[in-house]
Each structure stands twice: as C-alpha cells, then as structure tokens.
Amino acid sequence: MNPQRALLALGAAAGSALLLAGCVANTPDGAAGDALAVSADDTSCAVDTATATSGTVAFDVTNGGSQVTEFYLLAEDGLRIVGEVENIAPGASRSLTVVAQPGDYFTLCKPGMVGEGVGRAAFSVTGDAVAISGEDAEVKEQSVALYAAFVKDQVEQLVPAVDEFVAAYTDGDDDTARELFPLTRAFYERIEPVAESLGDLDPRIDYREVDAVAEGLDWTGFHRIEKDLWVPAEDALNADGETPAWQDWEPSDDAQRAAYGEQLVADVAELNDYVHSDDFTAALADGGIATISNGAIGLLDEVATGKISGEEDWWSGTDLYDFQANVEGSKNAFEIVRDFAQTKDDDLVAAIDDGYADLETALAQHGSIDSGFVSYGELTDDEKRELSDLINALAEPLSQLTVAVLE
Incomplete structure (x- = not known):
C-alpha cells in the first residue's frame, strides 16, 4: 500500500473542507x-x-x-x-x-x-506555511485522538465479525450468513471514509457490481457475497436497472466461496493493520480536526448517494442497516467536535442537532440495527421521500461544519 494515500481524502461532501497540515x-x-x-x-x-x-x-x-x-x-x-x-x-x-x-x-x-x-x-x-497555536490547537489535538480511538474500536470489532460471517458463508450456512451480513457491515459503514482514502481497498471490500463493471475491476467483497446469499430471481435486474441479474453470472461453488471469503478477511485485516499503524496516526495529525468534521459530512453523503436509492444492498434489501450505521458514524464524528464548533457558531450546532434528531426519529419508525429493520423494498415512496428530505435538511447545516471549526 502506498503510504501517501493518507486520510486527507476523508469526508468529501457538499461544502466540505480539508485541513492539509493540521493548521488554521x-x-x-x-x-x-x-x-x-x-x-x-x-x-x-x-x-x-x-x-x-x-x-x-x-x-x-x-x-x-x-x-x-x-x-x-x-x-x-x-x-x-x-x-x-x-x-x-x-x-x-x-x-x-x-x-x-x-x-x-x-x-x-x-x-x-x-x-x-x-x-x-x-x-x-x-506563500508561507500556516500553523495553529494556543488552546484551540490543544482542543483539536484531543478531538483527533478521540476520533482515532473510535475508528480503531470499530475496525477491531469488524475483524471478528467478518471472520464469523465468512465462516458461515464458506460453510454453506446461508441462513446464519444472511443474519450476520447487515450486522457485520455496520462496523464498516460507520468508518467507511477511512477505507475510501486507501486507494483500492474500499473497492475490494465494498464495491457494488455495477461499480466494479463500470471500472473494469474484479468484483469481490461484501456485495459479491451478498449476491450468493440472496440469489436473484430469474427476471431480476442488476442495480443498473437494465442488465439481467443472471447475465454472465453463476452462484459461486465451494472453492469460489472460499476464495471470496479469504479475500474479504485479508482486506479487512489490511484495514485493521492500517488504522493501528504510524501512517494512520500521521494522516490524522496532518488532517487535523477537519478530518473529523469531513468524516461527518462524508458519511451523510454515503446515505444520500447509495442508501436512499436502494442501490447499496441491491440483493438483500438491508440498506436501512447501512443507512443507520452511516448516520451513527456521522453523528459520532460531529459529537467529537461539537463543543468546539459551538464556541464558533452556536446556531449552526443547534441546527445540526435538530437535523440528526429528526432523521433518527424517522429511521426508528422502520426498526433498528439491534432489533432489525424492514426490507428497504417495503418502504413506500412517501417514506423514502421523507428520509431523503430529512437527509437534505441535515446536509445543509452539516456542510458548513468544517468551515466553522477552521475559523
């Protein structure tokens, strides 16, 4: 892995901002x-x-x-x-x-x-290099340390969850694997921008079939396994809405399942190694507090681009689990910088608080990660539109968060 692929990519979103060297x-x-x-x-x-x-x-x-x-x-x-x-x-x-x-x-x-x-x-x-100093610098450094701890904790839980999920899949225990699929992915979805900053790691772990085909990549990871576990009907279409789901595809045999499972385990292990490395620590230090606020923005953007359309978990219909995990990861990142942001713009923080509360209330009407969510296909168009409107309502003030913490 190229160590230059730092976390400075974290959290691309509307109005997103990035601190290049931990400086204000x-x-x-x-x-x-x-x-x-x-x-x-x-x-x-x-x-x-x-x-x-x-x-x-x-x-x-x-x-x-x-x-x-x-x-x-x-x-x-x-x-x-x-x-x-x-x-x-x-x-x-x-x-x-x-x-x-x-x-x-x-x-x-x-x-x-x-x-x-x-x-x-x-x-x-x-021009000249810019630098931070004083009490703000100390607060920001503490915030970065807290975010690093959150990321490490999630990945540390992801590793054994993937091991269990893959074991069920490779053993042919599809009922168990289907139960574990959305629960396992939640750990990843809460910190996905970290993997997205590492070149081809996120594509190997989490690309949808339509994305892999569009970029000419081998399709591996969660969603390749998902298609084995939720075998599509003969008249089903891929996420592009045009290609028959069975075209140029067959369910994996035992050897292929073993290979896909081993690849996912290895890729998650690589992610785990990275978040426990000096490169990760250095990347967070370089990115500073903007890394965290951009993470909050980027995770909400994940919901807006993949989950709300129902394209993320095309075969399983478990999009609401990912939706919830993205929102949880986003809110966690926001909460880490919340007190600091409040000293800069109290009204902005209040608007973001309200946006998260409204979105969480709407999501709770359809279940939870712990108790289970309904299949995304069961939501009515009005219910999907409500979620979309709430995402947009939160995205507007959230997009201003990085600018606020950099002031």
Missing part, C-alpha cells in the same frame, strides 16, 4: 469570501486561476454538463486526494474549502463519478 490560518487571498470559480462539464474542468495564496482556499464548482460530476484537488503525486466535493448535479453548484499549504497540486473533475476524470491541470499554492 487567517483568511488570505482565495479564501471563502473570494472563492475560485470552477466551470465543469462532461469534457472539461476549468479553474479561473491556477494559483492561490496559502491558507483557506475555496472553490465554487458549477456543473454545466449533462452528468453528475465531482471536483478534486490532488497532491503533487497525482494520487493522494487533498480535497473533494462530489455529487454535483447538472446545473448545480457546490463548494470545496481547504486550508492549503504552499506546494504544487492538480485539479480535475470526474463526470459520471467514474474513470480518471477530465481537465487535469496544474495548480500551485504560494
């Missing part, structure tokens, strides 16, 4: 009040200037294309994601705010949110 700066040129305009479409990605001054830098991205797109700020190696804003619908605008250290970067957009992207261009940051 005064607002310089190119800051939130003087945002850089980005014009994106299906074939290009143009930033109105190729330079900025170190400190807080904001990008306002407008999508003039026909596909949902993403905007990235990449480190000099072109691999590490420094900042990202995703799910920019055609005709919509979203913002990305970072605190940028001096150095060379790249910008690009990804129409369709797949592939290598378009319009890759050099971007440079000049």
